[in-house]
Amino acid sequence: MNLHEHDKKIINQLQGGFPICENPWKELEKTLEIPADEIISRIKKMKSEGVISRFGPMYHAEKMGGGLTLAAMKVDKERYDEVTEIVNSFSEVAHNYEREHELSMWFVIATELPQQVQQVIDKIEQKTGINVYNMPKLQEFFLGLKFEI
Amino acid sequence: MIDERRLISVLQKGLPLITHPYAAIASEINSTEDEVINYIQLMQEKGDIKRFGLVVRHRKLGYKSNAMVVWDIPEKSVDALGQCFGQFDFVTLSYRRPRNLPDWPYNLFCMIHGQDRDDVKKNLSLMIKSCQVEGVNHELLFSTRCFKQRGAIYIHCHEDENKSERVEL
CATH class of the missing domain: 1.10.10 (Arc Repressor Mutant, subunit A)
Structure with a gap:
């Protein structure tokens, strides 16, 4: 571009x-x-x-009192579409990525209250029968910001 | 009194691209322009808003490939290495996260970018060499597809989940 x-x-x-x-x-x-x-x-x-994906505020979910986590699941190829549909049916699931790994499904869960993260995870586990790995951010490291093109 | 919840939710959709965007938001939530401006400034000062501005898609700018690289780092070295990895231009995210033992030993997650997969791998080698983590257990996870909320629309991946990423042109 x-x-x-x-x-x-x-x-x-x-x-x-x-x-x-x-x-x-x-x-x-x-x-x-x-x-x-x-x-x-x-x-x-x-x-x-599509060069700009967003224009506005980037909220600090945790500071705003919300819950936020990165979650992953081991989903077989045969069940991938079906499980995607279940996971994406939750309004708290913001993004859902397929990655080349045994842990093949990666998604972000954003909730209004922190304790709701676990509730969403429980429901996803119930509906899919698959264990959800919960990997919330513990610490963020400063990044250099230059990105040469 | 300003309805904070409504302001937050209206702003979430993005700022209107018109001459007086804050006045437009005020009228949408039955408030005044001054109140809206003051409240947004306050949220920024408190850190509730990390950043107010725009987010670009790397993919559209030629960074067609990206991957998550995860590392198994001893707790005492996480600070130093998290910072070391963060110094590279192509790293847009460096987070410590909990391990999920026994089968997920990784506790440091970085998002790295490149023109293509080989470029991403080259960048990873550079990180390993510069931060002296040869022999440290790690994995590189390329994304193949992503699904957006609402209807599971099938689209190419942008990895723009991290809303605080910045790119210098």
């Missing part, structure tokens, strides 16, 4: 944050030296093309 120089400027700036004030675009116009209208239309375009 070829991005215009302005698109790159917008992405680099807005990954770091977005102004929270009455007219945030005017503020960005000064920082980026790109007209406000152009910034808006470029973000719209990149969103529709």
Whole structure:
């Protein structure tokens, strides 16, 4: 995907944050030296093309009082589609990835309250008959942020 | 008084791309622009909002391959190695998680990216060499498919589950 120089400027700036004030675009116009209208239309375009997956707040689930975990299951090829359907039927399951491993199904569980994580796991185990590995984040390490293209 | 729960849920859908986005949100939740702005600022200060901005898809930007690499690290070395792995540009996530013994001995999880699978493997070798973890038990898990919520739509994987990832262009 070829991005215009302005698109790159917008992405680099807005990954770091977005102004929270009455007219945030005017503020960005000064920082980026790109007209406000152009910034808006470029973000719209990149969103529709799928370059930008989200524009808004990234909540800290645990701090907000919610529960969050990474879970995995050993799912046989023959049962994969059926189990996917069961797991994805839970509104608390946010993403579900197939990985090349005996533990083949990996998904994120996000709940309103911390104690609900275990309830969702119990229900998934009941419905599928498969053990769920619960791997909540214990510690997050700082990351360098540069990603050269 | 602002209805916090409604604000959080409306914001979750994303910020409207219009001239006065916070005013639009205010009218949706029967609040005022000032209240919305103040409350979002407060959530950011408290850390309830980790980051307010945009998230890009690596895949669309040429990082077509990514994998989860998991390590079995002695507890006393986790801090140092978690940080060591985090210094690389291609690592977008470095978390300590609990082991699930006996068959899952891994306690440090990183998400790594590359142009293709070989590139990802090359990056892994670089991590091993630079952080001196030759001989440390680890596994590389490539993702093959992912299913999004609502209808189990079958799509290519972006690994954008980590909403706090950043990419420098």
